[in-house]
Amino acid sequence: MTAKEIRQKYFEFFKNRGHAIIPAAALVCESDPTTLFTSSGMQPLVPYLLGESHPLGKRLVDSQPCLRLEDIDEVGDNRHTTFFEMLGNWSLGDYFKAEQLPWIYEFLTQELGLSKDRLWVSVFSAEGGPASGGEGDKNANVPWDEESFAIWKKIGIPENRILFYGPKKNWWSRSGPPDKMPVGEIGGPDSEIFFEFIDIHHDSKYGLNCHPNCDCGRFMEIGNSVFIEYMKKDNGALEELPLKNVDFGGGLERLVAAVNNNPDIFKIDLLWPLVEIIQSLSKKDYHSDKNTSRAMRIMADHFRAAVMIAREGIQASNKTQGYILRRLLRRAMLFARRLNLTESSYLKPLVRMVCKIYVDIFPDLKDKETEISAAFQQEADCFDKALKNGLREIEKVEKLDGKTAFYIYESFGFPLEMILEIVKERGQEFNLEEFEEEQKKHQDLSRQAAEGMFKGGLADQSHEVVKLHTATHLLHQALREVLGEGVKQEGSNITAERLRFDFSHSQKMTLEELKNVEDLVNEKIGENLEVSFVVMDKDQALKSGVRAFFKEKYADKVKVYNIGPSMGSGSPFSREICGGPHISKTSELGRFKIIKEEAVAKGIRRIRASLENS
Ligand code: SER
Numbered sequence: 001m002t003a004k005e006i007r008q009k010y011f012e013f014f015k016n017r018g019h020a021i022i023p024a025a026a027l028v029c030e031s032d033p034t035t036l037f038t039s040s041g042m043q044p045l046v047p048y049l050l051g052e053s054h055p056l057g058k059r060l061v062d063s064q065p066c067l068r069l070e071d072i073d074e075v076g077d078n079r080h081t082t083f084f085e086m087l088g089n090w091s092l093g094d095y096f097k098a099e100q101l102p103w104i105y106e107f108l109t110q111e112l113g114l115s116k117d118r119l120w121v122s123v124f125s126a127e128g129g130p131a132s133g134g135e136g137d138k139n140a141n142v143p144w145d146e147e148s149f150a151i152w153k154k155i156g157i158p159e160n161r162i163l164f165y166g167p168k169k170n171w172w173s174r175s176g177p178p179d180k181m182p183v184g185e186i187g188g189p190d191s192e193i194f195f196e197f198i199d200i201h202h203d204s205k206y207g208l209n210c211h212p213n214c215d216c217g218r219f220m221e222i223g224n225s226v227f228i229e230y231m232k233k234d235n236g237a238l239e240e241l242p243l244k245n246v247d248f249g250g251g252l253e254r255l256v257a258a259v260n261n262n263p264d265i266f267k268i269d270l271l272w273p274l275v276e277i278i279q280s281l282s283k284k285d286y287h288s289d290k291n292t293s294r295a296m297r298i299m300a301d302h303f304r305a306a307v308m309i310a311r312e313g314i315q316a317s318n319k320t321q322g323y324i325l326r327r328l329l330r331r332a333m334l335f336a337r338r339l340n341l342t343e344s345s346y347l348k349p350l351v352r353m354v355c356k357i358y359v360d361i362f363p364d365l366k367d368k369e370t371e372i373s374a375a376f377q378q379e380a381d382c383f384d385k386a387l388k389n390g391l392r393e394i395e396k397v398e399k400l401d402g403k404t405a406f407y408i409y410e411s412f413g414f415p416l417e418m419i420l421e422i423v424k425e426r427g428q429e430f431n432l433e434e435f436e437e438e439q440k441k442h443q444d445l446s447r448q449a450a451e452g453m454f455k456g457g458l459a460d461q462s463h464e465v466v467k468l469h470t471a472t473h474l475l476h477q478a479l480r481e482v483l484g485e486g487v488k489q490e491g492s493n494i495t496a497e498r499l500r501f502d503f504s505h506s507q508k509m510t511l512e513e514l515k516n517v518e519d520l521v522n523e524k525i526g527e528n529l530e531v532s533f534v535v536m537d538k539d540q541a542l543k544s545g546v547r548a549f550f551k552e553k554y555a556d557k558v559k560v561y562n563i564g565p566s567m568g569s570g571s572p573f574s575r576e577i578c579g580g581p582h583i584s585k586t587s588e589l590g591r592f593k594i595i596k597e598e599a600v601a602k603g604i605r606r607i608r609a610s611l612e613n614s
Contacts, residue, residue, distance in 0.1 A: 148227075253265045469582060489503055
């Protein structure tokens with residue numbers, strides 16, 4: 001079965017059970033400053049899991065492209081990738097465990113034909129399982145998940161294949177177990193499903209006994225039903241949510257691997273054609289040895305991820321998403337060198353193949369392929385220069401201590417293996433331990449930074465952010481009234497302190513124009529306008545002149561937010577397609593203040609503004 005068939009079957013299965021198919025959100029998070037990339041299916045759905053109504057109802061299904069950089073060091077084995085698609089079905093306060101677990105079991109066994117004898121499941125409970133006294137997380141005062149246990153038994157999973165794990169493994173929130181959840185974060189116990197590859201024998205290096213969460217490769221997690229039913233409150237306690245949600249996530253690549261009964265996910269149709277290109281160009285066999293397969297997997301994974309990031313308009317740089325793109329490309333290029341490949345041989349064919357594989361779900365790849373190849377070639381040239389500079393730097397050094405070596409490694413992207421070789425050639429000594437110490441210090445720092453960036457945080461749901469988001473709608477309309485209808489939103493980024501709004505306009509705004517815009521927004525705040533929404537057909541909304549953010553992919557039904565009289569009872573000041581949430585009356589906003597206006601690109605201006613309590 002191909003990935004496309006599985007994706008389609010999943011959509012159909014849940015459509016037949018009352019779910020609406022929703023378009024995937026962007027991979028690059030523009031409007032959430034706390035995270036660089038979408039890293040789980042639930043991230044774009046947080047407002048709805050918190051109670052905001054979704055225009056397509058309470059049952060949703062999707063396939064969300066995700067990027068997880070936490071796993072980058074593990075890419076190279078047979079099951080980790082940075083980029084992946086997560087199939088997701090969602091109950092927003094509708095069905096719960098009694099429907100979810102039998103449905104997903106039916107999907108896996110009936111639709112995908114996975115043998116029931118190969119499926120293992122896990123249930124949330126403290127160590128020792130229910131036998132330990134029926135606890136879940138004592139500190140958080142959450143009971144073990146007795147209901148899921150009973151449902152799995154009823155479905156027919158033998159008790160010896162139902163495993164119990166505590167909050168570290170069987171609890172899901174974006175920040176991990178209950179004690180790590182910040183105030184306002186939502187989460188709950190989960191129940192994972194694992195596929196057993198019976199031909200893989202347990203490797204005792206991973207522990208005495210094998211079990212579904214063992215890393216030896218015999219088991220692969222293929223799906224996770226999260227029961228989002230708690231929120232962390234100010235006093236540190238978990239409180240039950242009024243509505244209980246289901247968030248199921250299943251890695252598409254892993255599902256294909258399970259259906260193929262081959263634990264190597266690089267053998268699936270979304271990745272293998274890339275490995276084939278690398279094999280044929282390098283004239284090396286993927287199966288020949290561990291180093292070769294590792295290098296090929298890293299190349300295939302990183303190039304696929306890089307194309308997906310570049311597709312969304314990101315260019316390699318030293319900042320945020322651009323830095324990640326650079327890191328993925330350079331890492332892939334280094335591994336290509338190990339296979340004796342030159343950039344000019346593999347860049348274009350790999351980009352072309354990624355585009356070919358994904359053009360059915362991302363049709364824009366057809367037009368972007370040439371542009372992406374050219375940008376990657378430019379980055380390859382840049383990297384080449386960096387390597388040369390590194391070499392020059394090494395030549396200047398008389399004695400290469402670990403610290404200097406790390407500086408060259410880090411600043412010039414100069415690979416350690418090459419440093420070691422040069423040192424050997426010169427008959428110099430090299431303190432590897434010191435190098436590793438430096439490297440560890442640096443890794444700890446970047447891990448902390450990455451954790452901060454990848455939290456998929458709650459800043460986007462705080463009251464301050466919701467207020468600034470509402471102010472953005474007022475600003476957009478005010479700009480159109482002052483500068484003319486040519487103004488269109490080009491981007492938006494909101495933190496709890498300020499909003500940032502990019503829009504098309506060909507020249508610098510005058511002080512008078514800025515004042516007029518600021519005054520108009522404050523006038524509308526002063527009028528205490530009502531903020532409300534209606535659900536409309538997308539085409540009807542667009543036809544009637546409702547504003548849309550063109551970069552976004554909308555479902556067929558959309559929410560249209562009005563600021564001013566609600567639709568049908570007068571003409572609102574602003575009407576925009578938007579998921580929400582918003583405040584309900586403009587007077588809650590306080591005083592709007594423009595901090596800065598500047599150019600960001602040709603024909604695109606940026607305004608930073610804040611709200612002050614009035
Ligand atoms: N949120 C869960 C995960 O990312 C299930 O979708 O694994």
